[in-house]
Amino acid sequence: MNAGILSTGCDYPKGVLTNADLEQMVETSDEWITTRTGIKERRKASPDEYTSQFAVRAGRQAIERAGLKPEDIDIIICATTTPDQILPSTGCLIQRDLGCVNAAGMDVFAACSGFIYGITMVESMIRTGQIRYGLVIGAEVLTKYVDYTDRTTCVIFGDGAGAAVLGPVEEGKGILSTKIQSDGNYEEQLYARGGGTKLGTTHETIDNREHYFKMRGNEIFKVAVRNMSGVSKEMLEKAGLKVEDVDLVIPHQANQRITDAVAKKLDVDPKKVYSNIDRMGNTSSASIPIALDEVIQSGRVKEGDVVLLTAFGGGITWGATVIRF
Numbered sequence: 001m002n003a004g005i006l007s008t009g010c011d012y013p014k015g016v017l018t019n020a021d022l023e024q025m026v027e028t029s030d031e032w033i034t035t036r037t038g039i040k041e042r043r044k045a046s047p048d049e050y051t052s053q054f055a056v057r058a059g060r061q062a063i064e065r066a067g068l069k070p071e072d073i074d075i076i077i078c079a080t081t082t083p084d085q086i087l088p089s090t091g092c093l094i095q096r097d098l099g100c101v102n103a104a105g106m107d108v109f110a111a112c113s114g115f116i117y118g119i120t121m122v123e124s125m126i127r128t129g130q131i132r133y134g135l136v137i138g139a140e141v142l143t144k145y146v147d148y149t150d151r152t153t154c155v156i157f158g159d160g161a162g163a164a165v166l167g168p169v170e171e172g173k174g175i176l177s178t179k180i181q182s183d184g185n186y187e188e189q190l191y192a193r194g195g196g197t198k199l200g201t202t203h204e205t206i207d208n209r210e211h212y213f214k215m216r217g218n219e220i221f222k223v224a225v226r227n228m229s230g231v232s233k234e235m236l237e238k239a240g241l242k243v244e245d246v247d248l249v250i251p252h253q254a255n256q257r258i259t260d261a262v263a264k265k266l267d268v269d270p271k272k273v274y275s276n277i278d279r280m281g282n283t284s285s286a287s288i289p290i291a292l293d294e295v296i297q298s299g300r301v302k303e304g305d306v307v308l309l310t311a312f313g314g315g316i317t318w319g320a321t322v323i324r325f
């Protein structure tokens, strides 16, 4: 049984944080942020907003657009690095709020690659007949983990959620190839150490701002380009396709320069590479499903089109998926 994406949805905060706002908060400029990242503005949750709220709205939209009922969903995977709380999982809270009474809810913790991790797991469950319908949601409120005194990270990240319903599709369509991978040797490229069992949450960890994300942006840059382009080529080959066969590439929206460098390494026409980073910033696991929802709703992706998704994130983690719609 082939598995494919039946429908998508997305949701994000109304609050917008512009480069001009950031100029008032840290020593930076619109010019620096735009030329180094391509970002002009990003969405920012208010203090009383949290991850599962955006995830539930995105998920509900996707279920309705698939013409399904909440009880049809067999599994909900929430890809997030910014859960509502430590326990229970955000996936369980989403399962409750959506009324998916027959579903197992769980989280996948794979940073910006989380959505690809989720669809890779659900694809195999559908293909092997274990389940019929799965809901994969990438949802983040990163701005609550961002240190707004650290200009090297605070300009990058934004909030939001994107969702996809996966289910059986006809032969020759759907997910043609997909792969996920990680290498924990690079843990120091992007991390937040506070709050876990190693350091715990103490006055000291909070004073040292250990609960915030820390990033070695320059080092991530090189590995991200190498791994995203490498796994993309591998998955195209596995699907029996050439780069010319791809109608649209949706890379994780990390930084416009990373996207441009991946496009160049793949030798793909830049017009075929989607970007919304100017409006959304880097929303980690939510970036690909939000972008996917935008291209599907706008009619940019049509039946028969081949779409390549590729992601890279802290861990490090990476992956790619080739889909025929």
Ligand code: COA
Pocket (backbone or CB within 6 Å): 027, 028, 029, 032, 033, 036, 037, 112, 151, 152, 155, 156, 190, 215, 216, 217, 218, 219, 220, 221, 254, 255, 258, 282, 312, 313, 314
């Ligand atoms: N405004 C102004 N100057 C800044 C700045 C900011 N927001 N952030 C850093 N700088 C400064 C640095 O302090 C440094 O100054 P120095 O030369 O005096 O030391 C200079 O700009 C260059 O810093 P560098 O880190 O080399 O810049 P960069 O070109 O690598 O761009 C990132 C920085 C973070 C934008 C870029 O590395 C990046 O986007 N990396 C990937 C990040 C990412 O995608 N992370 C998520 C993983 S999926």
